[in-house]
Amino acid sequence: MTRIFHVSDVHFGTEDRDALAWFAAEVKAASPDLVLVTGDLTAAARTSEFAAAGDWLAGLAAPVRIEPGNHDLPVYNPVLRLTRPYARLARLVARVGRPAVLDDVSLVSLKTTARAQWRTNWSLGHVGRSALARTLAEVRAAPASRPIIAACHHPLVDMGTRTKGSTRGGAAALAALAEAGVTAVVSGHTHDPFDRMWPHGDGAVRLIGAGTLSERVRETMPSYNRITVVDGEIDNFVVSHGEGSGR
Structure with a gap:
């Protein structure tokens, strides 16, 4: 069995410290195989925010994998955003990223962020051709016997949540x-969890979204997802702050 604790939108700078402490305790008690963070570790990609996020992630009792979110690109430094948008995040990943051994599932990455877009709201999702090609190459290299989970920040298609991903190229990428x-796509951005099946051809892809551990809550309290994979089957359970793990 493989267990992944999936969290997103921690937003250091507007983080919920009680929720962070609670999640760290959950990780310590359960020792998951991986903590997967699907973006928006910070509120504005400030150096101080990445430093605080790094301290918290380094203290978690599990390997950590981080995907970029739109808030992890510099918000108030346009020169850095356009020239080296992922530099600060890359330093964080080098500091705290720890590889995990996942025996029952393959995990691939899909970048849905962009340093700039031909629309006014750059926080929305975008899947470029090169990003999709890299992900598909990872999929082809994965063992055929395992389910494959793709991890990204923005939902590839809108899930009816209050916050929309409005991801350009998302539907085509999902197809x-x-x-x-690919068996499932996990994401963040919405600050509200979701778990739905997206029909395609004779089958379907499971779409799983994580909530937030920040003060920027929407319709639901801070939460994370417990994803388990057993004998090729993916299970997901939303754990909310104040309710206990339930498992």
């Missing part, structure tokens, strides 16, 4: 991932 054999 390509389904054709390539």
Whole structure:
């Protein structure tokens, strides 16, 4: 069995410290195989925010994998955003990223962030051709016997939550991932969890979204997802702050 604790939108700078302490205790008690963070570790990609996020992640009792979110690109430094948008995040990953051994599932990354877009709201999702090609290459290299989970920040198609991903190229990317054999796509951005099946051809892809551990809550309290994979089957359970793990 493989256990992944999936968290997103921690937003250091507007983080919920009680929720962070609670999640750290959950990780310590359960020792998951991986803590997967699907973006927006910070509120504005400030150096101080990445430093605080790094301290917290370094203290978690599990390997950590981080995907970029739109808030992890510099908000108030346009020169850095356009020239080296992922530099601060890369330093954080080098500091705290710890590889995990996942025996029952393959995990691939899909970048949905962009340093700039031909629309006014750069916080929305975008899947470029090169990003999708890299992900599909990862999928082809994965063992055929395992389910494949793709991790990204923005939902590839809108899930009816209050916050929308409005991801350009997302539906086409999702169709390509389904054709390539991806079993599920996990994401963040919405600050509210979701878990739905997206029909494609004769099958379906599971779409799983995590909530937030920040003060920027929407419809639900801070939460994370417990994803388990057993004998090729993916299970997901939303754990909310104040309710206990339930498992």
